[in-house]
Structures are given as structure tokens and as C-alpha cells.
Amino acid sequence: MVTISLASEVIAHIGHIEIRNTMLMAWLAMLVLIAVAFAVRATGYQLVPGRFQAAVELVVSGLFDLFASVVNDDRLARKFFPMVATMFIFIVLGNWMGIFPGVGSITIAGMHNGHAADIPLFRSMNADVNMTLAIALIAMACVQFFGMSELGVYGYSSKFLVPPWKDPIGTFVGILEMIGEMSKVISFTFRLFGNIFAGEVLLIVISYLVPYLAPVPFLGMELFVGVIQGLVFALLTTAFLKSAVTNHHHDEHAAPAAVAA
DSSP: OBOOOSSOOEEEEETTEEEEHHHHHHHHHHHHHHHHHHHHHHTTOOSSOOHHHHHHHHHHHHHHHHHHHHHOOHHHHHHHHHHHHHHHHHHHHHHHHTTSTTTTTSEEEEEETTEEEEEESOOOGGGSHHHHHHHHHHHHHHHHHHHHHHHHHHHHHTTTOOOTTTOHHHHHHHHHHHHHHHHHHHHHHHHHHHHHHHHHHHHHHHHHHSOTTTHHHHHHHHHHHHHHHHHHHHHHHHHHHHHHTSOHHHHHHHHHHHHHO
């Protein structure tokens, strides 16, 4: 019987480096995205696109319009879009690949927690908290980078580091802001991991209890959940990017001026 655990399983070693089943799925997802990118490039970006190019353009333009509506600034939307759209597509593709036939059911003999067990060769990449943590760290690192590139290092850090002799309340608020930035990483990590891992467990349980037809509706639900989780992650990242590049001090001074006017 296939065991399911909270941690991903080691399927091979390259020297001292462990290769896990979730890592293998992430590599496969990256290969798919690279293949699609080369296929789009091979079309030559024709003025009268074929079906494949038209489908890709439809997805890209739809995503750009969605993210631009959150940012509400065309220049910033163009700046953020490559990173946010890549995260969205990568997360959704990883979620969808997690319900392909063979994922979780093709096993190899191995050791898990010191015991012999049938280990899944493939497992949804986002069912590993290490993967979701990595994506969350990248997203928040980009938020800090874009914030500093737009406002400058001093301008951006001033919302976190306020001298207590100048503004004691501002110092306390700055500490809360730093805690909030760290909590975003935790929220991102466990929201995505929890939903995907729960879906994985549900599909395995249903497949063993009532095989064949019973899992079909749940597979459709997992397709929907996979898109929603990617969309939530991307839209929250976009909102955090918008907040990071907003000059809070300017807004604070502008608001009383507007009231006075």
C-alpha cells in the first residue's frame, strides 16, 4: 500500500544531494514551461497568429489585464507582470500536474522514516512545504527589491526604521510592519501547501475507497482549486508589490492637504 506522509520522500541521490519526488515534479513543470516558451518563439510571433500563438496571447493578455487592474498603473504593471505571471503559471501547472495519472500511484521500493515502504515516484510539487516556502521567499524578496528600486533604499526602509526620539509611535508601527512582512511568508507558504496537500490526501483516500468513477468529480474540483490557489498567490503578490512601491509618507502628508483644501 502507498504511504502518504507530510514530508516528501527521497527517491534518489546525486552524491550527497537528495532527489525528492516533489523536486522531480518541479523539474518536469519547468521543462514543460521551457518547451512552451521555445514553441512560442519558433512561431516567429506572426502578425496573423495561428491557433497556438493566439491561445498563448489570449492567456498572457488576460493575465496582464487582470494584474494591471490591481496595480492601476501601466508602467508598474509592465514591470511586475513577468515575475507575477511566471509564478502564477508555474504554480497552476504544478497543481494540475499533481493530478495526472500515475502521480502518487507509480511507486518504487525505498526507505521512509527508517522503514521499507512503497514510495511514490511522482508527487505534486506544492504538496511539499519546502517548495511553497521557496516560492514565498522569492515573492517577498521581489517585493522588497521592487520597493527599494522605486522608492530608494532610504525611502523604502523609512517605513520600518523610524528613530524613536523622532516618532515613538512610528517606531512601534515600523516594528509591526516588519513583523507583518515576515508573516506574509508564513501565510503564503502554508496557504498553498495546506490546500494542495489536503487535495492530495482526499484524492488518494477516495481512490482507495471508491475507485474509477468516484474520484472524477474531485479531480475537477482539484483543477479548479489549482487555478484559484495560483490566482490568490499571484494577486496577493501584486497587491504587496503595489503597497511596497507606494510612498506612505507622501500619502500621509497629501491626505491632510486634501482635507484642508
